[in-house]
Amino acid sequence: MIRHFPRKHLTALTLLCATVTALALVPGREQVAAENAQPDSRRVVIDLPATPAPQSSTTVLPLASAQRVQPSATTTGIDVVTTDLPSPAKPAEPSAFDSTAKTNQLEPVEPVEPVEPVEPWQTLTVKSGDSMSALFQRAGLSSAELFRITSADSKRRLYSIKPGQQIRVLARDSRVEKLEYLQTDLKTYVFDATGDSVTVDLVERVPDIRLAHATGVIKGSLFYAGKDAGLSERQTMNLANIFGHVINFVYDLRAGDYFHVVYEEQFLEGKKIGEGRIVAAEFTNSGERFSAYRYQDSEGYFGYYDEKGTSMRKAFLLAPLNYSRISSNFKLARKHPVLGKIRAHKGTDYAAPTGTPIYASGDGRVSFSGTKGGYGKTVIVKHAGGVETRYAHMSRIAASSGKRVRQGQVIGYVGATGLATGPHLHYEFILNGAHRNPRTVLAKLPKAKSLPSSEMARFGDAIATKVALIEGLRQTQLAQLERAN
Ligand SMILES: [Zn+2]
Structure with a gap:
């Protein structure tokens, strides 16, 4: 795989691989220490040199004085009004042309220290069953x-x-002067x-973003591999969603499949407070390698693309279910993966708990919605291209006809209506009127959208570091495998 890279890149890459390897092997990094017990997983925190993480900082965004609130605000319900932040007041500097300033220099003014409030702040922690009136009573x-x-x-x-x-x-004197509601670490x-x-402001803290990475090998299921690699279920x-258009994780996962993933972690004052997005990932399924890089195009839209700029999104989902609800189904393909039998039948069955959301696998129009004999409650969607x-x-059912x-x-939601032995989709x-296997026909359908050529140079620059990171992880894994043999 290295041979595709020009020599210059190769040197850079070797260096990077060495760095990644070195980082991965440095003991004492707490995350490494925690993961060392697991032989085929490792996770270290790397500070990405190309994009220096911003220092933790706070931004005050004026909020919610009634006139400013836009009713069309975001679904999060937070009315963030973007304004230019006032620059902090500067201490008056004596001017060289100001004679009074000169005299002032002889008697320097004491810097103003923030005055500690006489009344202390009370910190109230919300307990189960608490309401604000209970908290106020307590205070x-x-x-x-x-x-x-x-x-x-x-x-x-x-x-x-x-x-x-x-x-x-x-x-002060039983009158509230300030109240802070610490909704999250960041808000x-x-x-x-x-x-x-009374005025309300949202104070947002910006976390440090560090990149972490993980490598996982599939033995039993994607979820176990993710867990072994130190990934949260989320x-x-x-990861499954990114590759959900090209890999069917219910049917096509194989032992020995592996993945590399580079993702963001949020830190506040050195403490990890959360996970961020996956910025790069690679999944090798039955020897076929798929890569995905998160990219924001010049119009501001985010998406995952392979190295050639082809979107990971396809016209149809491979499995039209929410994978999170069928985690028990993330098993290796068995002879009879779902209901014990694959009948000679014209569809694919996905066993899942009753109530698991079912997704439209592509854009289209509902042509039927209702009960249909042995099919039970059924939705049929017509899409472009026959x-x-x-x-x-x-x-x-959660979609109406037309x-x-x-x-x-x-x-709709998974159930067992009609002729069904248990809940499944x-x-x-x-x-064009003929039943096809959705797991194989998709390769023959029109290709997914690619980035326009005008976007490619920018795209190449944006993903270069991540491509190298993934390459580094791949090399590390290869070296490990060689050592093991
Ligand atoms: Zn079926």
């Missing part, structure tokens, strides 16, 4: 005060506090009640 504050504070926030965020969250209150709502009216799901997809045995559906939209793929 010795009246319900009138609670009303004064909460009525300032049209989103009523203080009514949806959750156990473990913290509320900090500063009160704090600050209620300022010093004036006549991150394993993300394709029809059928979803049967649903417990509940309606447009988008790929990935939930159209029976999925059919029909091309």
Whole structure:
């Protein structure tokens, strides 16, 4: 694989591989230490030199004074109004042309120190069953005060506090002056009640982003491999979703398949607070290698593309279900993978718990929605290019006839209606009137969208570091395998 690279790249790559290897072998890095017990997995935190991580910092975004709130705000319910942040007030500098300034130099003004409030802040941790009024009672504050504070926030965020969250209150003479609602590690709502009216601001902290990576080998299931590699279930799901258009994780996974993944981790003051996105991944399935790089195009849209700039998204999903709900199905393909038997029948069966969401596998229009004999509750979708997809045995239908559906939209839920021995999705793929195996026909369908050639130079630059990282992981794994043999 290296031979494809020009010599210059090769040198850079060798260096990088060496670095990655070295990093991977450095003991004492806590994550490595934690993972060393597992022979075919490793995970280290790498600071990516090309994109220096920003220091933890805070940004104050003015919020929710009634006039500023845009009703069309995001689904997260956070009304972030982007404004130019005022530059912090600078201390008055004596001017060379100012005579009074010169005299001032003789008697330097003491720098103003922030005055510690006389009344201490009270920190209240939300316990299970707590409400704000319980917290206010605990803090010795009246319900009138609670009303004064909460009525300032049209989103009523203080009514949806959750156990473990913290509320900090500063009160003087039983009157609340400030209240901070620490919703997450990154988001704090600050209620300022010093004036006549109460204002609410969102203070956001920007975490450090570090890149972590993992390599996993499939033995039993994707989920076990992900776990062995130190990935969370969510991150394993993300991995499955990225490759969900090219690999059928229910049917086509094989022992010995392996993956490399580079993903973001969020740190705040040195403490890991969460996971970020997968930025690069490679999955080798039955000897065939698929790569995916996250890229934001010049119009601002994100997507995953292979090295040639071909989108990982295809016209149809391979398995039209939410994988997270069928994690027990992430098993190696067996002789009878699902219901004990693969009948000579015109579809693919996916066993999954009743209620598992079923997705439209491609964009289209619902041509049938209702009960259809042995199929039970069924949805049929017509797509462009003479394709029809059928979803049967649903417990509940969530798409009505004649309606447009988008790929990935939930159209119903797994059930056992009609002739079914247990809850499963029976999925059919029909091309020009003939039943086809959706697992093999997709390769013959029109190719996925590629980035336009005008985008390719930018794309190449954007993914170069990640391509090298993945290559480094691949080399490390090869070296390991060679050592093992
Ligand atoms: Zn079936």
